[in-house]
Amino acid sequence: MLPSDGRPPSSGGAPGDRRVSGDRRATAGWATLGSNLVGSELLGSELKVLFGRRRTWAMLLALAAVPVLIAVVVRVSSAPGTPGRGPAFLDRVTQNGLFVGVTGLVVSIPLFLPLTVSVVAGDSIAGEGGLGTLRYLLVAPAGRVRLLLVKFAAALAFCVAATLAVAVPGAIVGVVLFPVGPVTLLSGDTIDVGASVLRLLLVAGYVTVSLVGLAAVGLFISTLTDVPVGSMAATIVLTVVSEVLDALPQVSWLHPWLFSHYWFGFADLLRQPVAWGSFGGNAWLQAGYVALFAALAYGRFASKDVLS
Amino acid sequence: MTAEGHSAELAIETKGLTKRFGHQVAVNGIDLAVPRGAVFGFLGPNGSGKTTTIRVLLGLAAATSGQARVLGQEMPRSLREVLPRVGALIEGPAFYPFLSGAANLHRLDTADRDAPSRTRAARVHLALERVGLTQAAGKKVRAYSLGMKQRLGIANALLAPRELLVLDEPTNGLDPQGTREVRALVRLLAAEGTTVFVSSHLLAEVEQMCTHAAVMSAGRLVAQGTLDDLRRSGTSRVQIRTPDSAAAQRVLAGLGLMAEKSDQAATADGLVTAVLAVHTGTQEESQESRHAPKPETIVAALVAAGVRVRGFAVLGSSLEERFVALTGEGFDVAQ
Numbered sequence A: 001m002l003p004s005d006g007r008p009p010s011s012g013g014a015p016g017d018r019r020v021s022g023d024r025r026a027t028a029g030w031a032t033l034g035s036n037l038v039g040s041e042l043l044g045s046e047l048k049v050l051f052g053r054r055r056t057w058a059m060l061l062a063l064a065a066v067p068v069l070i071a072v073v074v075r076v077s078s079a080p081g082t083p084g085r086g087p088a089f090l091d092r093v094t095q096n097g098l099f100v101g102v103t104g105l106v107v108s109i110p111l112f113l114p115l116t117v118s119v120v121a122g123d124s125i126a127g128e129g130g131l132g133t134l135r136y137l138l139v140a141p142a143g144r145v146r147l148l149l150v151k152f153a154a155a156l157a158f159c160v161a162a163t164l165a166v167a168v169p170g171a172i173v174g175v176v177l178f179p180v181g182p183v184t185l186l187s188g189d190t191i192d193v194g195a196s197v198l199r200l201l202l203v204a205g206y207v208t209v210s211l212v213g214l215a216a217v218g219l220f221i222s223t224l225t226d227v228p229v230g231s232m233a234a235t236i237v238l239t240v241v242s243e244v245l246d247a248l249p250q251v252s253w254l255h256p257w258l259f260s261h262y263w264f265g266f267a268d269l270l271r272q273p274v275a276w277g278s279f280g281g282n283a284w285l286q287a288g289y290v291a292l293f294a295a296l297a298y299g300r301f302a303s304k305d306v307l308s
Numbered sequence B: 001m002t003a004e005g006h007s008a009e010l011a012i013e014t015k016g017l018t019k020r021f022g023h024q025v026a027v028n029g030i031d032l033a034v035p036r037g038a039v040f041g042f043l044g045p046n047g048s049g050k051t052t053t054i055r056v057l058l059g060l061a062a063a064t065s066g067q068a069r070v071l072g073q074e075m076p077r078s079l080r081e082v083l084p085r086v087g088a089l090i091e092g093p094a095f096y097p098f099l100s101g102a103a104n105l106h107r108l109d110t111a112d113r114d115a116p117s118r119t120r121a122a123r124v125h126l127a128l129e130r131v132g133l134t135q136a137a138g139k140k141v142r143a144y145s146l147g148m149k150q151r152l153g154i155a156n157a158l159l160a161p162r163e164l165l166v167l168d169e170p171t172n173g174l175d176p177q178g179t180r181e182v183r184a185l186v187r188l189l190a191a192e193g194t195t196v197f198v199s200s201h202l203l204a205e206v207e208q209m210c211t212h213a214a215v216m217s218a219g220r221l222v223a224q225g226t227l228d229d230l231r232r233s234g235t236s237r238v239q240i241r242t243p244d245s246a247a248a249q250r251v252l253a254g255l256g257l258m259a260e261k262s263d264q265a266a267t268a269d270g271l272v273t274a275v276l277a278v279h280t281g282t283q284e285e286s287q288e289s290r291h292a293p294k295p296e297t298i299v300a301a302l303v304a305a306g307v308r309v310r311g312f313a314v315l316g317s318s319l320e321e322r323f324v325a326l327t328g329e330g331f332d333v334a335q
Helices: A013-026 A030-039 A038-050 A054-076 A101-110 A112-131 A133-139 A144-179 A191-220 A230-246 A267-270 A277-301 B050-057 B079-087 B101-110 B121-129 B145-159 B176-191 B203-209 B227-234 B244-256 B286-291 B295-304 B320-329
Strands: B010-021 B024-032 B033-035 B039-043 B063-071 B073-075 B085-088 B165-169 B196-198 B210-217 B221-224 B234-240 B259-263 B270-279 B311-315
Touching: A038 A054, A038 A144, A038 B101, A054 A112, A054 A144, A054 B145, A101 A144, A101 A191, A112 A133, A112 A191, A112 A230, A133 A144, A133 B101, A144 A191, A144 A277, A191 A230, A191 A267, A191 A277, A267 A277, B010 B050, B010 B121, B010 B196, B024 B050, B033 B196, B039 B050, B039 B176, B039 B203, B050 B063, B050 B196, B050 B270, B063 B244, B073 B079, B079 B085, B085 B145, B101 B121, B101 B145, B101 B234, B121 B145, B145 B165, B145 B176, B145 B270, B165 B176, B176 B196, B176 B203, B176 B244, B196 B203, B203 B320, B210 B227, B210 B320, B221 B227, B227 B320, B234 B286, B234 B295, B244 B270, B244 B295, B295 B311
Parallel strands: B024 B221, B039 B196, B039 B210, B085 B165, B165 B196
Antiparallel strands: B010 B024, B010 B033, B010 B063, B063 B073, B210 B221, B234 B270, B234 B311, B259 B270
């Protein structure tokens, strides 16, 4: 007789036993249907692997070092910040320490954040291919679509973690090294401390959303190869190309379609009242990139011969 | 359980299975028939298409043409139902080097939707125990030896009860002790009713653990059947160790046997070898063996002719000779 779960922890057994396990799948399966179809267990395992890796923590620590560096430099230097010089919002830091987080995001968004997201997204499928674990996941069977979804979800989780790795340590260091007072916004209005925490979270949310399209691009490129370094590098190169094109006025018609176009648009969130225009535009653009590249990744991966 | 009765007793069945990579034909219209309960040796030199066949069977690669049924169901269409009942080691083990052996198995087990999480820890523990890795369970795979990784790969195939085990070169990298253990494990699993499909380029391995075998050569299936069937067909030879090789060859020629080669390399004694009979397993061929002189007749004739016979042997056709005959000899990887 089989245990209630229908899977005794031993291999073998008469072929008749398996028919019972088929029934088990039909009945007890309902209990776990929700979690299993979405792959929450696999997602949990994926997140554990991702955030259990030393590489992930090295990247998050490097990101956290950016605002810390900024705060220390500003604090130690005797020269007062000159408005309009240095990274945006740098001059706000001395008014409200929380703005160290915002300044950190400003500094990290052009290269540092996309770099780390490219590493994670570019590694997603290609990394498994390179290790050879892809074939074992697929014969488990993980299901190709399910695996793609889990990989994308993990990449999104990393986008959140990466943004927070800049914003949270930035805010903490800022609070320690600088006064936390009312701060003047770009529109000239002054907001209190509570509101500035909210604005910081809003900016962090905006930056996270900004990286989602890139994560989808990286996921797609990752399905093209078994060499993770290749897909990571290609994703980073695309980021740079997108930013370079965005800086060339000759191709201004293309600018609204570039995934990096709204990356600096979060300044609108620091006005009173909040100008949601760029937030919405950014969200739609990123959603479009996700739809397009998720479809491409599916088209590629669903029928790909896994020979790694 | 199965749609068609005829394939119910076959664990693996392919019809004209072909896999092409560009112009290269890796698998060329093979018709495999692996009976349930068999320990099936899938033999062939490197590059003969064994691993590609396994990849197609397990849905990792799509067949260019032909059909494949695994456990009575069509692949890759029924992949979702079939694969949880199949344990596999494909082209060597592959693991996350930064995770421990046990963590690797946990990870791969979560990928199987049918594997209950409640029994996961127990199943991982048991699988590790079966391959003798309990001591190294907590060690990072990075620190594993090749043999330990191979064991972990087999443990992964045993995470759940399986109806079919597909083991691609399971003893690769194992020491003699490990090889024996794997053989014993395969026998044990087969005794429990699991069908085992073992690919190997090592004949001895297949001879020692398999009931059935198939031989691949350059993408084609050149022989298939029970091990006895395969053994029965082949060539038997007489081998004479003598310093008078020229005289011995004359005597053999008189008996209607053609000496193949005389090897007088190292010692004064030469080795004279001649084909005694060729069997191909079918009835008509045994005729030739009826015409062949009896071994004792050959010895008597040699002695009568004054040949100093220092050694005499009838070499039965080993599966190895058969294997070499079917797949060609030498280091040339089949193209």
